[in-house]
Amino acid sequence: MAPTSSKPAITIREMHSYEDLRQVEAVEKEIWGLADSDVIPLTMTIASKESGSLWIGAFDGANLIGFAFGIFGLENGEINIHSHMLGVLPAYRDFDLGYKLKLAQREKAMALRIRDGRGGDLRIREMTWTFDPLQARNAHLNFGKLGVISDRYKLDFYGPSTSSVLHQNGTDRLWVRWLLESRRVRRRAEGKFDEQRLRAEIHDALSVLTPLLRFIGDNRPERTDLASALSRQRIAIEIPTDIGLIEKNNMPLAHEWREATRWSFSEALKAGFFVAEFCKTVRGQQGPGVYLLEKGNIEEFVS
Secondary structure, three states: OOOOOOOOOEEEEEOOOHHHHHOHHHHHHHHHOOOHHHOOOHHHHHHHHHOOOEEEEEEEOOEEEEEEEEEEEEEOOEEEEEEEEEEEOHHHOOOOHHHHHHHHHHHHHHHOOEEOOOOOEEOOOEEEEEEOOOOHHHHHHHHHHHOOEEEEEEOOOOOOOOOOOOOOOOOOEEEEEEEOOOHHHHHHHOOOOOHHHHHHHHHHHHHOOOOOEEEEHHHEEEEOOHHHHHOOOEEEEEEOOOHHHHHHHOHHHHHHHHHHHHHHHHHHHHOOEEEEEEEOOOOOOOOOEEEEEEEOOHHHHHO
16 A cells, blocks of 8 residues: 655554554555465454454554554563554555654553552563564664563564564564653653664774674674683674565575574573664664663663
């Protein structure tokens, strides 16, 4: 579906009606190329909405062009929202809708009040979701613009593959946490994220830091010394700027990147590091992108 004009009048709002929810299946198929067996059935979409799940849609007129879908979850005994799906139609990806949908989702989650059975209210303070750490565009949105952090790496989270054309190189995922009321998240939600400053900070870190995984000639990954990396307070992991292009032209190389990132993230997180930042380009406009991992306490870092 193409925009109805060069500057469409896009609205972002909760999805309520049958007509709103009926459009989800077609949007899923266009974004991810899913088979019927992997699409959320309309009956489940309706039931999840009626039972309290969050459905936020982006609309061009009456047409659904993107959505964010969140369900209630439980982390360490506390209720949260797990944002299971976020997607925007390809023709609308230059309108920053992923970011806007997440901010609308955050606002709705923070407004929820859940009775605790003792006359008090519980509040949603955290949202979680997963994404493919080889997807630089998504890493930039999640860490750079939204301010998530991560200390969990999930191997083949959805199985070895799915019907999606975007998930043919394994389904490894970073499980990210979005601490909704933290200073870090508030500043980025208020548009106070300084990307140039972050790039400068990462350049400074890389001047004294050998990446655990390095992007070298011919778009290949190079692993460096693990013991040396783990002895520091920071670890850098580089990835290609466009893994999709590599998957299209050289799937064995894409598999090599999957194995290399699986090793580097797994070893670093096991050793007590967490993923703190991502910068989409560190050596010119062609990349690579780089993650910066820190050792320490996540709650102290985000506060």
